[in-house]
Amino acid sequence: MSIPAVEVHDLTVAYRQRPVLWDIDFSIPEGCLAAVVGPNGAGKSTLLKAVMGLLPSTSGYVNIFGEPVLNKRSIIAYVPQREEVDWDFPITVQEVVMMGRTGRLPFWRRVSTHDRNMVEQALTEVGIFDLKHRHISELSGGQQQRVFIARALAQDAAIYLMDEPFAGVDAATEKAVIELFRKLKAARKTVICVHHDLHTLADYFDYVVLVNLRLVAAGQTSATLTPENLNKTYGGRLGLLSEITERVRKRQVDM
C-alpha cells in the first residue's frame, strides 16, 4: 500500500486548556478530495489546524507522506476562513497572492519572474486576474475566497487544507472552485476541506471524515456517508463527553 498523504494517529488536541478533539485516527490517500464534516463546535477547524501543526497536540501525531508535519510544511497550503483577516488592510489582491510565493523567502531575496508567473497563473486559475490591482476591501465574499485560494495555489503545494471554502460564496464561485478541485485531483493533489453542506457532500468529495469531538467514521464517501454514521455525527449522545470536557477545563482553570 502506498504512503498516505495525510496520516493522523491518535491525535488529541486541547485548545485553551479544553480538549476539543479526542483520539482522532484517519488517513487520507494521495489525490483525494476529502471533506471534514460535523456539526458546529465539533472541532473541524481545530482538526485542520492540528493537521498543519498549528496547535500543540496533547498526544498523537500527524504524518505527511510518512514524515512529521513540521518537516513538510512547504508542501501544505492553507486556506483560512474569510473572517479571520481584516479586509480593510492596506494591501492589493496581487500582493496577498504573492504571499504564497514570498512568505517564506528570506528578506534579501527578490521576487523572481517565476514567482510572478506563478501568481498570475493562480489568479487566472480562480478567475480574478482582472482584479489583481484592486484593494481587497473592494471584493465580494466570493472574490475574497478566490483570493485566498489563489494564494494557496501560488504555493504550488501537494496538499491543500481549506476551512469552509464554500461558506457564504456565490454560485459562480462555488462552481469555479469545484472545477478547480477536479483539476487539482487530476494533478494528484490532495484537497481537504471543512465542509458544511451535506447536500453537496457526495457530489463534491470522494472521501469524508466525520467528526464530532471524536472521530465517527472516515473513508470513501460512498461507503462512509451512511444515515447511521450521519446520525452518530449529528445525533448527539455526546452529553457525557461534553460534560467531561467542561469539567477538565474547569479543573485546569482552578489550578
Added chain:
Amino acid sequence: MTGMIQELANFWSLSDRNVLWVLLGAALLGLSNGIIGCFAFLQRKSLIGDALAHAALPGVVFMFYFTHSRDPWLLLAGAGLSCIVAHVCSEYLIRRTKIKEDSALAIILSLSFALGVFMLSMIQKLPIPNQAGLDKILFGQAAAMNSADVKLLAISSCILVLLTLLCFRSWRLLVFDPVYATSIGLPVRWLQGALSAALVLAVVIGLQLAGVVLVAALILTPAAAARYWTNKLGTMLILAGMFGALSGVFATQVSYLAPRMPTGPWMVMAVTAIFAVSLLFAPSRGLLIRALRRHRQQLRINEENVLRTMYKLLEQHRSPLPGLDSAQILSFRSMLPQQLELVLKRLKRRSEIVQDGALINFTSSGYQHARALTRRHRLWEAYLAERLGLAADHVHRDAEEIEHILGPDLEAALLDELEQSTSDPHGRSIPRSISKEHEHE
C-alpha cells in the same frame, strides 16, 4: 511682522546649535515613530504604545537611582527593560486569564505610572546630585536636548527604519494574517517579538521630547492619518513617517518663535491637525467626499422617483394628457415642494422633461428613462410577490429602495425568473423593454 520673519530666518540659518539638535531630534522621532506606529495601528494594538510609554517611567527612575547618571543610553536601557517587563505581564494576563486586552493594558498602564511617580517623589527626597529635571520625562522637554540625545535618537531611528525595511514583507504578512504566516512556517513568535521590540524602542526614544503622557500620539496619529490617503502599506509607511517628521519640524519652529511653547505638545497638535485634514479631505475615504457622494446619490434617487411618479400618473389616462402640474406629482410623491422644484430643474437641464407654463411633460428620452425605471420597479415587485411570497401591500417599499440599484444585468436575471409575468402585484402592467418592442415591430 518683520521681526517674525527675522526670527524665522534665524531659525532656518540653523546657526543656533541647540535649535539644530531639537529640529533634528523632533524630525527623526516623528519619522521613526510614524513608521513603526503603522504596524501597531493595523494590528489594532493602539493602546499598547500608551501602556509601554507609561511603563517606561519606573525603569528610567530606577536606573537613575542605581547609577546616579543621566546618560541617555543608560536611561534608555532602563526604560526598555521596564517596558519589556510590562509587556510580558500584559501578554500573560491576556493569554492566561479571562481579562481582555484593553483591561489588561489599562491595569498595567496605571500601575506602572503610579509606581513611576511614587519612585520619582521618593528620590527627590534623597541627596542624589544631578537629579533636577528628571521629572520632565512626564511631559517631555525638547529644549534640554543636547548632541548626545540627538545621537541616540539618530541611531535608534536608523535602526527602526532599517528593521522595517528588512522585515517589511514578513511584518505585513504577520499583521495581515498571522495564522497563515504560521502555516507556511514563518517564525511568527520571533517576528512579533521584533515588532514589539521596535515599538518599545520607538516609545522610549520619544520620552525626552514628548514625555510619557504624549508619546503614544506620535505613534498612532500619523498612521491613522496616513491610512486615509492610500491603500498600499508601503505608501502608508512613507506618509506616516513624513507626517511625523513634518509635525516635528513645525513644533520646533513654534517653540523657537515662542520660547514658552513646549515642543512635544505642539508636535501632537500638529500631527492631529494633519489627521483632521486627512479625515475631512482625503480622496475616496474622507468625510467630505463621502458626504458629497451620498448627496449625489440622494439627488439621483429623487430624480428617478419623480420620473416614475410622472410615468404612473400619465399611464392612468387612456387619452394622452398634455402634461402634469407639480401639485399632482406632490400628491403621489411625498417630498417638499422646494425639493421637487430642484429635481425638476435638473431634469429640465438634462432635457428629460419640458415645461409649458405649469404643465410638465416628458421628452422622448425622459419617457424612455421613466419607462425603464418603472419596468425595474414592477419587475422587482413581481419577483418579491411570486418568489418570496410577500403580500402585494408589502412589496412596494422594498422595491422603492432596490430599483435604484438594479442594473441591466440584474434586470435580465429578473426577467429570466419571471418569464410569464406581465403585471405587477398591484395589477399594473410591466412596461416591456424598449429594445424588445423594436423587435416586435
